[in-house]
Amino acid sequence: QKEVEQDPGPLSVPEGAIVSLNCTYSNSAFQYFMWYRQYSRKGPELLMYTYSSGNKEDGRFTAQVDKSSKYISLFIRDSQPSDSATYLCAMSDGNQFYFGTGTSLTVIP
Amino acid sequence: EAQVTQNPRYLITVTGKKLTVTCSQNMNHEYMSWYRQDPGLGLRQIYYSMNVEVTDKGDVPEGYKVSRKEKRNFPLILESPSPNQTSLYFCASRRTGESNQPQHFGDGTRLSIL
Numbered sequence: 001q002k003e004v005e006q007d008p009g010p011l012s013v014p015e016g017a018i019v020s021l022n023c024t025y026s027n028s029a030f031q032y033f034m035w036y037r038q039y040s041r042k043g044p045e046l047l048m049y050t051y052s053s054g055n056k057e058d059g060r061f062t063a064q065v066d067k068s069s070k071y072i073s074l075f076i077r078d079s080q081p082s083d084s085a086t087y088l089c090a091m092s093d094g095n096q097f098y099f100g101t102g103t104s105l106t107v108i109p
Numbered sequence: 110e111a112q113v114t115q116n117p118r119y120l121i122t123v124t125g126k127k128l129t130v131t132c133s134q135n136m137n138h139e140y141m142s143w144y145r146q147d148p149g150l151g152l153r154q155i156y157y158s159m160n161v162e163v164t165d166k167g168d169v170p171e172g173y174k175v176s177r178k179e180k181r182n183f184p185l186i187l188e189s190p191s192p193n194q195t196s197l198y199f200c201a202s203r204r205t206g207e208s209n210q211p212q213h214f215g216d217g218t219r220l221s222i223l
Binding site for chain 1: 144
């Protein structure tokens, strides 16, 4: 079983839609939870960073962590064509990092 | 400008010919790490370093070596590259300590081993 599971998509939505991206994990030692965005031919760029459980909001982005269910989510409100990218979830126990396989998102104008 | 710099960005080489991919960061970060990214497998950690002269294996260390002689540099060495090491490689760094910070990534090195 993989440490982190992420639906690869692809996901295609119209501009302005709410997007929901999810990951599940198996290791209860994970304390740090991240979402990265990756454009083609570029390195992952940090979007959201959460320590332990709870919600975090930054502009159009909201990250949720439910440690009891081992489930994390990223919501994108009012999605824009510029949000089209691959989104990676990542988790860490403080030393090692584990990434999901990424979800490819296309926002259609 | 704060950045993680990898070189080369692209390399095509042959099986068995030793190669080194360099990684340098200018943020005085303690932690540095190497990943490979493959379709369907995502990003997998190869090695990481918590500080100078301290390195540890990640998920997929076989066939790779690293060293951390200086804080800013963390080279990845393939002593005898094989075709299954053809991949997109990323170096990353972060600050550690009282507030574990997330990683900053370089722009990647695409390696093709023939």
